[in-house]
Amino acid sequence: MKHGIITALDIGSSYVRSIIARLDENREISVLGIGEAPTLGMEQGTVTDIEALSKTIRASLEEAETLAKVSADNIFVNITGTHIKTQLGDGRISISGLSPNEPGEIDTEHVQQVIEDAKNSVKIQKGFEHSRILHAMPQSYVIDGQANIKNPISMNAFHLTAQVYTILAEITPIRNLAKCIELAGYEFDSENIVLNHVALSHSALSRDEKRLGCILIDIGGGTCDIAxxxxxxxxxxxxxxxxxxxxxxxxxxxLKTTIDSAELLKCNYGLALTDGIDPNLEVEVEGISGRPATKRSQQLISHVVSRRVEEILNLCYNKLVGLYTPELVTA
Known part of the structure; x- marks a missing residue:
């Protein structure tokens, strides 16, 4: 890492945004430069054109580099898409004591070993042959039959068991994403890929919200991510x-208009709720291929928006019904 430089690359379906920052010896972050470029070559979290996306990445990072006056280094990038899979894994190890009949003291190395054992139990399962584990998050530990242990460090035990929530991504999308960054002219370690849900939770959720139970919904350009x-x-x-x-x-x-015009209409006049709609407001809508512009009401624009938003939220609800029970979420 050059002089503590870290780079965050947010590759969305609408924009590629980048931040170059410096991390000091106290783990404090100072933002040096930011960049943004409209996304080409990615749809719904999937790379559709490597050359186009690499050019977008380069444009975003070069803008950030110009402001930062340093080169992008130690790049971290987000990933999402329907290829993301999850699986619970169980790990179990023995803890050696000073004598065969004595329990051993659990240290950080033991915790890493039991997590690795859980990850290995997932890797051998059918259906994950072409996937890579991005994150392995311990849900709880058990020491000698005592369940719901959150932190087993320094405890004594003969055996340590862990239930680990693993998040996997298919290898092909990972390699295509890495190739885009490398083709843009930057070194990249594919170990620095972070699930979008995980990255977003660090900025959007407090520790209390996570502890009490909450649902995070991120409606992006191409996908809607739920955690x-x-x-x-x-x-x-x-x-x-x-x-x-x-x-x-x-x-x-x-409205028979261009995608660019529709995006502006959505951002400037589209409302998902009827409150705030001006029934008398009409806006000019650009025609396609030189056709004359027309007038359309904000009411019509918002009706189109609200119908699709309702569908998206219904899909979220239907997905959530299978994920949790209401008493788990209080924040």
């Missing part, structure tokens, strides 16, 4: 391949 936290741990995730771009396309088709 369920309970007792401080990530317990469930889901990805819905419908989001903001679908609203834009609905407006483009319904």
């Amino acid at each position: 369920l936290y309970n007792r401080g741990s990530l317990e469930k995730i889901a990805v819905i391949p419908m989001a903001g771009h679908n609203i834009t396309e609905d407006l483009a088709i319904g």
